[in-house]
Amino acid sequence: MENQKNEKDTRRKFLNNGWKLGLASILGAGALAHLKDGFASEGSGETIELMDTEGNIIEVEASQVEEMMESTGAHNVRRGMPGRKFVMVIDLARCQNALACQRSCNKHHFVTGDNAWLKVYKMQETEDTAPHWMPTLCMHCDQPACVTVCPVDATFKREDGLVLIDNDRCVGCRFCMAACPYSTRVFNWSEPKQEFEMSMDMVEQMHSPEHAGMPSIKGTVDKCDFCPHQAVKGELPHCVTACPNGVFYFGDKNEDVVTNGNETVRLSKLLEENAGYRLFEDLGTDPSVYYLPPRDRLPFEEGLDNYDPYQSVEKPDEPAENPEAS
């Protein structure tokens, strides 16, 4: 019990780290709140709590905020960004397991469990074939096996290609995890030990399927969300910008362009010239992630220093404050 209380306190820890930013205008926070409420505020009279200038909590009719959001061009969270079809290309030739992608993903999605959403596999088909590093994340399949088996529409497929999770609806049956052939889904087996640099009210307001892990919820499933919270700002997913080698290309398939931040190229050309392929094509899941084969790749051995078969989420140094509690 004592232990649990402590956890909660740390989670609610306010910005006491000095200069780190915890700022967002209400417009921004409100827009995110709306993203969630596109479907959550089915009932009328639902209210959203905001803080006024005196620091008092005031309740505002959700529909009002929503009305305002319509004018700012927010989209339906379940339907997606109109006219888009997000895809990613992963160039295996450039990956050397630097793991910057994974760290960045863990950080921005507050991944604190034992299983990262973005993993870099050490792949070697047989003894005679050469090894290579293979990053995987959610494939955002166009025929997603996970969505098919969800009993409550908690995980859903959007028009813009994303497969997202509504953690407020998930019942925790884990059928989607069993169905996913890419082993990409992770479960919150216990209360997540996340820490935020902003108030929990802010986190609650920013809480949306479009920003997975904000916050994670006990007893529900999490996974890579392709960072739509970045895309609405016109910015690339965290893994893409973090990668030092430009492994990840991201873009809109309808525009036929993907970019890794430095290079912006035609998707069709990139796939054609490098013989792009998709993982487990024969399963018919129709993934949105393409791979470029590891031809002329960066030296494999250099990645071995970073390789830990038993860890994908770095843990903050476990304080030995109450060893008897566990």
Add this chain to the structure above:
Amino acid sequence: MKTTNIIYSAGSRMLWLALAFMVLFTANAQEKKERLRVRAMYTKIMNGPVHLDLSTSARIDRTNMDIPNIPLEIYYEVDGEEFPLGEVQTGPDGNARFTLENLSEIRPDSTGTFILGASFGGNDSFRRASRSVEFRDGAINARLEKRDSLNYIAATLTDVALDSSVADALIKVQVKRMFKPLRLSEDLLMTDADGSILVEIPPDIPGQDGILDIEVLIEDNGTYGTVKSELQAPVGTPIVVESTWDQRALWARGSKAPIFILVFTGVLVIGSWGLIAYLIINLFKIAKS
């Protein structure tokens, strides 16, 4: 001790005007003020406004940080004399933009060189700082041209004050995309003696309704800053959105379940519960007779 308050200001009913403040009381800042770095970039949009993009940052505890809420005074300078233009404040990400409707709002010196600047008067945490940019007025004239059924972008760069074309300047021609623009030519494009470039537009670039938003620009040019000309060219392939959103599928939302599933479950539920209802009625009949 460092404390941070977040204050939300709620505005009128319709519009939630948003402002979030970070008020910083820094004990050590009173002893020693930090150095504020101001960056300024001049951008001119052809047939459009002129922007001065500003950002404020500082190096604190050996890391670079964006500093929000810094008031900056904007001025222009002619022959050592400053003329105030207005004031802007940096936002939460430490960025601010000052916009002029066009360049005729300010004056160059006799050589045709403009100076735009931003200055910060200093506060409890930071020392005063300023930054100015010097530039000449450049103009890009970009046109869509059709030769032998191929589409080209032709563009000429001129110096407005001298009314002469500029040779050997690096020009980018690109199509706007969601994240980063796509360059039309992989080679570097240099203006020729006439200050012109010519680049082909591939025929198969997708665009909304076939319209491509093309940008022709010089970027961070030492003399002319950034000058951008935008034009819409109806030479792309119209984007056809293949949406299965309204189709019935196994992976669609519940309301779009395939018909065979609806029929099967429907028959099953109605059939079995109909019979159950009949059986329960039988029970009551037994109780009555």
Add this chain to the structure above:
Amino acid sequence: MKRYEQLIKDLGPRKFDRKGKLWMALLLVIIAAGIVAYIDQIIKGQVVTDMRDYVLWGFYISNFVFFVATSFVAAIVVAVLRLTKNEWRRPFVRLAEIVALACIVMAGITIIIDMARPDRMLNLFVHARLQSPITWDVIIIPTFIVVSLLLLYFPLLPDLAIMRDYYAKTKPRLSKVYGFFAMKWNWAAKQIKLQQKSVHLLALMIIPLGLILETIDAYLFSTTYRVGWDSSNFAPYFISGAMVSGIGSLVAVTYIVRRNKKLQEYITDFHFDKIGKLLNLALIVYVYFNINEYVVPLFTSKKAESEHLQTLLEGDYALPFWLVSVFGLLLPALLTIFKGFRKPRSLFIISIFVVLGSYWKRYLIVTPTLLHPYLPIQGVPESWHHYFPSLHEWLITGATLAMALLIITLLVRYVPVISIDRLAEDEGLPEAKHKEAGV
């Protein structure tokens, strides 16, 4: 007159003796421990289990599959025996009905235990997605609970009335309770006609419903891409496996009830011989399906599938696999061919092996497959590479089994395990009311 009294005395409600009380106490203790463990699981989350992101289903699901299978087969046995009007059905039908009801109720509870957010259970109805096999389960399980309840209840009406009349003077309060449930049954011609029609309809209904129930259960696995589950053989494989575990459980329960209630006169060697033959048939069919499932893939399996098979046949799971296959399946199938092994006692022992075998068989269906995903297991703690049920899982699962046994025990305590009404009629006793009614 004396014979009729004897029937009621033998088959009617009987107070728990010392052994019975001890048994009840044991069950209640196990259930209490399970409830405590479950509350802890709710507070701390599923982290108290040994399940993790790779082995995301475990003991709970295999337990669920076991309950569903047993319930399905008990119901099927009832239906088939009733519809074929087999002369040896009498001692089994009521017990089978009781087992079917107890197991399907516990199946429903078990699947909720596996859900990490039982507080959001209503979402299963409010946001139901018909494409998901879980939703099919949500539909079929309540349906099956109601139908198996009715299947127990309708044939029970005359017996309840007999109890009501029997206790009218000696125990008026008990008589009232029986009277309430007997629905004013007085062997009127109209009542008997309605009852017989209803029972017949129920027996007809429960066969397709049971098949659907068990098939959906198999679909929970075979609608995924997982190696070892992704098999179109799976539904019939599950059905035939259910036959084995269901008939096995029925034999075991019948034997124990017979011994404790001293019903050797009513449930004879003849009956055991008959049901032993049925068990033998089920086992042989199951052997056949196992050959399909494990032998045929040896020839054509893809790489991942061969690895999966290899772990079962000679790898990490070889020992349980062969124990289950030999002692839970092959030997029982062989032995039950011989009449000598179909005697009550030996059949009982065989059935215990069969039930334990099919219980662990379900564990072998669930776990090794989950440990062989398409991509290698990397980047997770070493402990995630194995699965063995945690203490919480043992306690909670134990409690669900104890609850099933508790339901069976209580029903057996208060309800005639063989229909007195029908026995009296079969034996042509003067008290048999059906004759008076002219049926």
